[in-house]
Structure formats: structure tokens, C-alpha cells
Amino acid sequence: MEMKAGTIKSEEKSLAGYTVIWKEFKNDKLALVSLFLLAVILMAVYGISLMKDVEDIVKVDFLSIYMPPSGEHWLGTDYGGRDIFGQLVIGTKNSFTISLCITTITAILGLAAGLTAGYFGGVIDAIIMRMIDFIIILPLLMFVIVFVTIVPNYNIYAFILIMSAFLWTGKARLIRSKVLAEREMDYVHASQTLGTPHWKIMLVQILPNVSSLIIVNFTLNLAGNIGLESGLTFLGFGLPESTPSLGTLVSYATNPDVLQNKWWIWVPASVLILVLMLCINFIGEVLKRSGDARQRRG
Amino acid sequence: MWKFILRRILGMIPQLFVLSILVFMMAKAMPGDALTGRQMDPKADPERIAEQRVQMGLNDPVHVQYIRWIKNIAHGDWGVSYTHKTRVTEVIGDRIWNTVYLAFGTLLITYLLAIPLGIISGRWNDSWMDKAITGYNYLGYATPVFIFALLMLFLFSFTFALFPAGGSVDPYIEPGTFSYVLNKINHLVLPVMSGALVATVTTVQYLKNEIIDTKTRDFIRTARSKGIPDSKVYSGHILRNAFLPIAAFLGYEITGLVGGSVFIESIYSYPGIGQLFVTSVMLRDFSVVTALVMMTSFATLLGTLLSDIILSAVDPRIRIE
Numbered sequence: 001m002e003m004k005a006g007t008i009k010s011e012e013k014s015l016a017g018y019t020v021i022w023k024e025f026k027n028d029k030l031a032l033v034s035l036f037l038l039a040v041i042l043m044a045v046y047g048i049s050l051m052k053d054v055e056d057i058v059k060v061d062f063l064s065i066y067m068p069p070s071g072e073h074w075l076g077t078d079y080g081g082r083d084i085f086g087q088l089v090i091g092t093k094n095s096f097t098i099s100l101c102i103t104t105i106t107a108i109l110g111l112a113a114g115l116t117a118g119y120f121g122g123v124i125d126a127i128i129m130r131m132i133d134f135i136i137i138l139p140l141l142m143f144v145i146v147f148v149t150i151v152p153n154y155n156i157y158a159f160i161l162i163m164s165a166f167l168w169t170g171k172a173r174l175i176r177s178k179v180l181a182e183r184e185m186d187y188v189h190a191s192q193t194l195g196t197p198h199w200k201i202m203l204v205q206i207l208p209n210v211s212s213l214i215i216v217n218f219t220l221n222l223a224g225n226i227g228l229e230s231g232l233t234f235l236g237f238g239l240p241e242s243t244p245s246l247g248t249l250v251s252y253a254t255n256p257d258v259l260q261n262k263w264w265i266w267v268p269a270s271v272l273i274l275v276l277m278l279c280i281n282f283i284g285e286v287l288k289r290s291g292d293a294r295q296r297r298g
Numbered sequence: 299m300w301k302f303i304l305r306r307i308l309g310m311i312p313q314l315f316v317l318s319i320l321v322f323m324m325a326k327a328m329p330g331d332a333l334t335g336r337q338m339d340p341k342a343d344p345e346r347i348a349e350q351r352v353q354m355g356l357n358d359p360v361h362v363q364y365i366r367w368i369k370n371i372a373h374g375d376w377g378v379s380y381t382h383k384t385r386v387t388e389v390i391g392d393r394i395w396n397t398v399y400l401a402f403g404t405l406l407i408t409y410l411l412a413i414p415l416g417i418i419s420g421r422w423n424d425s426w427m428d429k430a431i432t433g434y435n436y437l438g439y440a441t442p443v444f445i446f447a448l449l450m451l452f453l454f455s456f457t458f459a460l461f462p463a464g465g466s467v468d469p470y471i472e473p474g475t476f477s478y479v480l481n482k483i484n485h486l487v488l489p490v491m492s493g494a495l496v497a498t499v500t501t502v503q504y505l506k507n508e509i510i511d512t513k514t515r516d517f518i519r520t521a522r523s524k525g526i527p528d529s530k531v532y533s534g535h536i537l538r539n540a541f542l543p544i545a546a547f548l549g550y551e552i553t554g555l556v557g558g559s560v561f562i563e564s565i566y567s568y569p570g571i572g573q574l575f576v577t578s579v580m581l582r583d584f585s586v587v588t589a590l591v592m593m594t595s596f597a598t599l600l601g602t603l604l605s606d607i608i609l610s611a612v613d614p615r616i617r618i619e
């Protein structure tokens with residue numbers, strides 16, 4: 001009986017949550033535009049990459065090196081005669097997919113660590129927190145770069161794992177501090193007295209109450225990870241060459257000639273990174289406001 | 299207070315220990331050792347190399363090697379760079395001041411921008427100026443440093459030719475003269491601005507939130523009802539409260555700059571430790587890489603320690619936990 005009451009309550013709450021979020025979007029034109037733009041970009045990118053053959057795009061064609069934009073090549077070609085527009089599509093797809101993977105893995109890791117540390121407290125909390133304190137002080141860029149170079153058989157999966165290994169800590173810390181406050185609430189004490197198993201209290205009762213924090217953090221991190229991934233690829237320590245990212249196209253600009261005279265190679269990719277990050281950030285702001293009644297506009 | 303500092307420093311010891319083990323294992327996992335370069339030499343006798351390997355203790359058990367490594371570091375011996383053919387300390391010593399200038403320049407500009415912008419944004423909340431600053435904040439928050447630095451390079455160096463595109467000083471200028479200093483500053487402008495214009499947004503946002511938060515407190519209402527003029531309320535009451543944490547973040551800020559220098563120094567080919575790190579990784583010069591990773595991590599540890607100490611001096615609540 002009690003469980004049933006609990007589920008009904010949570011259903012009502014999540015329903016209200018969607019309405020609140022939608023209201024917030026309607027009251028923020030910029031966020032609405034961002035949502036629309038992001039949806040269009042992603043649909044276009046995933047749609048085109050389904051239809052177009054990757055091999056065809058990265059095919060070297062020495063007869064059309066460094067061609068400016070034209071009807072045949074919408075955004076011109078690079079030093080190998082490869083179509084920039086096609087590379088842009090593949091790059092966006094790779095950058096977004098990989099950042100999404102990293103963000104999801106770090107969210108799960110951070111959630112698990114944060115929930116456990118915050119809920120149990122004591123020794124478990126101390127151990128997890130010391131680990132987090134340690135990882136957080138490491139200079140992220142340097143460690144990722146070194147790991148990327150020393151890992152044997154380096155590929156995308158290795159990159160995702162290396163990045164995730166360093167990026168879960170901030171989330172874990174954030175969730176832990178929220179759970180610490182949450183566990184002192186009466187509903188948790190009541191469940192504990194009733195003998196509800198710990199995992200159930202954590203996943204069924206506390207988790208929904210920290211979900212808005214997780215969602216907001218997820219969006220903001222997604223934007224940050226796109227920047228970080230493209231930045232590392234730009235330096236040459238990100239995605240391997242077989243999987244071009246947006247950073248790959250920007251990295252051509254390290255050649256002064258490309259930077260100065262061949263804008264069509266690096267400008268579109270740079271703008272796209274900026275647009276993606278801005279859109280995701282604006283959406284994140286709306287979600288943040290929806291989660292905090294004091295900041296709402298709707 | 300002293301108890302807190304002592305406890306904080308004692309807490310650093312296990313962190314340092316784990317850090318040294320991690321870096322040592324990384325160094326071991328890197329391909330090649332001090333003699334790999336010699337192995338390529340056809341004139342070198344393989345037996346002689348094997349002998350030297352034993353002499354240098356490269357075949358010893360791992361923990362013996364680890365202790366020797368730590369001892370050497372304690373004596374300031376980081377080994378020899380394989381590409382530069384000199385001691386690692388010398389290679390880094392040549393570059394480290396450039397990064398220090400870059401970091402302090404960036405820090406200076408960051409605060410010079412952030413403090414007035416944050417105050418305007420917090421004091422005249424929801425005015426058109428606040429809206430403009432908030433817009434800039436959104437943009438700065440979403441812009442990755444490397445793209446912004448490329449854009450600055452493209453605009454102010456290539457298109458308008460106002461500043462040099464790379465290096466830290468022109469080669470023909472006599473060191474020690476006034477024009478040498480000016481030339482160095484001229485080379486610093488673009489890298490510093492690229493870092494500062496992006497880094498400033500977090501401080502602006504923080505200061506703004508802090509001011510808005512303090513504005514509604516009871517003691518401010520008391521001050522106003524006593525008839526203290528608005529400007530005095532801000533300078534004496536609100537800003538004093540808002541500034542303290544910002545001063546305390548200095549340590550974190552510095553450590554962030556050292557990490558961020560990797561992008562900016564690479565783009566402007568500015569000969570600091572960030573650029574040295576990237577080129578050393580590419581050239582597989584791992585003795586330099588190991589030293590840089592260890593030194594930067596250690597600097598980060600010290601930076602966080604500094605921030606924690608200032609923060610605890612400023613805000614006694616932190617000491618309790």
C-alpha cells in the first residue's frame with residue numbers, strides 16, 4: 001500500500017516537472033531557438049551521415065586541392081582534396097556522439113560514487129572523498145595527453161575511458177553534497193525505520209530528489225566535453241585520425257597559410273563548436289531554472 | 299587556525315605519495331628509457347649497453363628503482379632530456395619564467411576586467427549594462443580557449459598585423475635593455491588577452507551572484523536605514539564580503555592557468571612549459587614529460603593548499619569540518 005502511494009506521488013511530480021520545463025522554454029526565446037537549432041543540427045548531421053558514405057568523404061582527390069567553396073564542394077576542400085562539408089558532418093557526429101558517451105559514463109560513475117558516499121557517510125564517504133580530492137587536483141590536460149600517448153592500441157574507446165576516468169569526480173562531489181542534506185530528511189528516516197533496503201532508498205527515493213541537479217549538470221558537462229574533446233583533438237591527442245572530429249578541422253588552422261587564406265576549412269568547424277556549446281548551455285540554463293523555483297520566470 | 303593549516307599539510311603527504319607512485323608508473327609505462335637512443339646507434343655495442351643498464355639499475359626491482367627515483371628528484375636530478383641533450387632542469391628552467399609571466403599577466407587582466415564588470419552587473423542588476431555583461435558571460439562560457447585564441451591570432455596578428463604571431467621575444471634584441479622588455483610585453487599581449495577574456499567570465503559571474511546575494515541581507519538593510527549613502531554601503535559592506543572569497547580563489551586560479559597554458563602556448567608558439575610539454579610528448583622525450591607532469595601536479599597541490607588556507611582565514615566556518 002505504501003509503495004503504491006509512493007509511486008503515484010512520484011508520477012505526479014514528474015508530470016509537473018515537464019510542464020514546468022516547457023513553461024520555462026516558452027518564456028525564454030533564446031532557449032527555444034537553441035533547442036530548435038540543436039535539434040536541426042543533430043537531425044541533419046545524423047541523417048546525412050546515414051545516407052553518405054564515409055569512405056567517399058575522406059577519399060583523397062589530388063585534382064581538387066584547397067578548392068574554395070563551390071556548387072560541387074559546398075565548403076571547399078582541404079589539402080587532400082577532401083570535401084570540407086562532408087568532414088564537418090562526420091566531425092560533428094563523432095564529436096557529439098563521443099562527448100555524449102563520456103558525459104553518460106561520468107554521470108553514472110559520479111552518481112554511483114556520490115550516492116554511496118553521501119548516503120552511507122562515515123568511512124565509505126571518507127575513502128571515496130579522498131579519492132576524489134586526489135583526482136581533482138591532477139592537471140587534467142597533461143594526464144589525459146600522457147595517457148593517450150602511452151596506451152597501446154589507442155582507439156576511440158580508449159579515449160572515452162581515459163576522459164571518463166578523470167571527469168567523474170566533479171559530479172560525484174556535487175551529488176554527494178546534495179545527498180548528504182537529503183539523507184537527514186524525514187522520509188529517509190521513515191523508510192529506514194520501516195526496514196527498506198538501502199539500495200531501494202537510494203535509487204527509488206533519494207535519486208528522484210537529486211534528479212534535477214543531475215540533469216542540469218549533465219547538459220552543462222555535455223557542452224564542456226564537446227569543447228574539451230575538440231580541443232584535445234586540435235592538439236593532436238584526441239580522436240585518432242581515422243575518426244575526424246570538429247577539432248581535426250580546426251587543427252588545420254595551425255598552418256598559417258590555412259589560417260590566413262583558407263577560411264572555409266577552419267571557420268565553419270569553429271563556429272559549429274561554438275553554436276553547439278552555446279545551444280546546449282542555454283538549454284541547461286532553462287533546466288537549471290526549472291529545477292529551482294526561486295529562479296523561474298514562467 | 300594553525301591546527302587547520304597543520305592538518306591540511308599533513309593531509310598532503312599521502313596525496314604526494316600516491317601522486318609520485320602514479321607518475322613513476324606512468325614513466326615506466328612510457329616506451330623506452332635513458333639508453334633507447336643509444337640502442338639505435340649501429341656503432342654501440344649491445345653488450346656494453348646491457349652492462350650500462352645494469353649499472354644504472356634499470357634491471358633492479360621496481361621498488362628499488364622507485365626509491366632511487368624519489369631520491370634523485372629530492373636532489374633536483376630529473377635526468378637528461380633526449381632531444382635537448384641537456385639536463386631536464388635546464389630545459390625547464392629556460393622556459394618556466396615565460397609561463398610565469400604569461401600566468402601573472404593573464405591573472406592581472408582577468409581581475410582588472412572581472413571586478414568592475416562584476417560590480418556593475420551585481421549593483422545595477424537587470425539594467426542594460428547587466429544584460430550586455432551577461433551576454434558576454436554566456437559567450438565566454440561557451441567559447442573554448444583554443445578557438446578564441448585562434449580567432450585572436452587571425453584577427454590581430456594576421457589580418458591587422460598589430461601584434462607578433464608567435465615566440466616570446468624577437469631574436470635580434472639585446473637582453474636587459476628597455477626595448478627588450480617592451481618587445482616581451484608586445485609578444486605577451488595576444489596570449490594574455492586570449493586567456494583573460496575567456497577566464498574572466500567565471501569571476502564576473504561569481505562576483506555578481508555574491509553581490510546580489512549580499513544585497514538583501516539584514517545587515518545591509520540596517521546599514522541603509524541608518525542613512526549610510528549607497529556608495530558607502532557598497533564599498534564598505536557589500537564588496538568587502540564579496541571580495542574575500544575571490545581573493546581566496548587565487549590559488550585555484552593560478553593552477554587553472556598552468557593547465558590552460560597548454561592551448562595558448564601551442565597556438566602562439568610561446569616558449570613556455572605548456573608548449574614544451576606538447577612538443578616533448580610528440581617527440582617522445584619522456585624524461586621532460588615526467589618532470590613536467592610531476593612539477594605541475596605539485597604546483598597544483600600547493601595552489602589548492604594556498605587557497606584553502608586563505609579561505610579558512612577568511613571564513614572560519616571552513617575550519618570546522
